[in-house]
Amino acid sequence: MARSTETKHLLDEFPSGVHARPEGGPDSDVVLALWTYDVRPVEPVFPFTVDPFYPEIVFRGLAGMIPGLSTYFGRMPKPVVDGGYYTKTRENRPLIGPLPVKGAYLMGAFSGYGIMASCAAGELLAAHLTGSPLPSYAPAFALERYQDPEYQKLLEKWGDTGQL
Numbered sequence: 001m002a003r004s005t006e007t008k009h010l011l012d013e014f015p016s017g018v019h020a021r022p023e024g025g026p027d028s029d030v031v032l033a034l035w036t037y038d039v040r041p042v043e044p045v046f047p048f049t050v051d052p053f054y055p056e057i058v059f060r061g062l063a064g065m066i067p068g069l070s071t072y073f074g075r076m077p078k079p080v081v082d083g084g085y086y087t088k089t090r091e092n093r094p095l096i097g098p099l100p101v102k103g104a105y106l107m108g109a110f111s112g113y114g115i116m117a118s119c120a121a122g123e124l125l126a127a128h129l130t131g132s133p134l135p136s137y138a139p140a141f142a143l144e145r146y147q148d149p150e151y152q153k154l155l156e157k158w159g160d161t162g163q164l
């Protein structure tokens with residue numbers, strides 16, 4: 001593995017965040033498993049390529065948490081791999097609020113949590129749109145945060161982005 005450029009990275013320490021859940025009703029034997037270990041920024045291409053090692057890597061990662069899964073090492077059940085790109089900011093916080101163009105607003109960069117966050121994000125955007133009082137956390141999601149030198153400094157020493 002160390003000798004091949006294709007497999008060398010498998011010996012590095014992986015980021016945290018491997019997760020899984022059962023899929024389907026009581027009779028289902030399907031499990032959904034996910035690990036965003038490749039977080040390098042890339043230009044999107046379609047159709048995207050899938051790491052051929054992905055299912056094996058995810059199962060091996062999960063086995064650290066659920067040791068019984070090691071039974072499947074070397075004899076993986078037939079996996080179905082699907083996925084996409086995470087559209088995200090550098091620090092993995094979304095963009096919600098006004099744009100420099102008057103009357104234009106933005107809500108996006110929801111990374112891997114956009115379904116969960118959409119209701120609260122919509123509420124915040126609606127407050128911007130209607131000129132309602134903004135919650136205390138509104139500046140943390142505004143595009144203009146990047147103009148703030150203090151925020152720039154914070155970005156430089158940002159640790160784990162909590163990527164899921």
Ligand SMILES: Cc1cc2nc3c(=O)[nH]c(=O)nc-3n(C[C@H](O)[C@H](O)[C@H](O)COP(=O)(O)OP(=O)(O)OC[C@H]3O[C@@H](n4cnc5c(N)ncnc54)[C@H](O)[C@@H]3O)c2cc1C
Pocket residue numbers: 082083084085086107108109110111112113114115116117
């Ligand atoms: C692999 C993966 C797993 C995920 N898992 C979860 C999860 O478990 N829980 C969770 O909460 N979130 C999850 N997410 C994140 C969630 O799917 C996204 O955050 C959410 O779908 C973003 O919604 P959106 O409406 O902002 O953008 P999108 O859903 O990306 O919608 C943008 C739309 O704009 C269209 N579009 C783009 N450019 C143009 C253009 N120029 N003209 C016209 N239309 C255009 C696109 O076709 C698309 O339909 C996951 C994402 C990925 C990739």
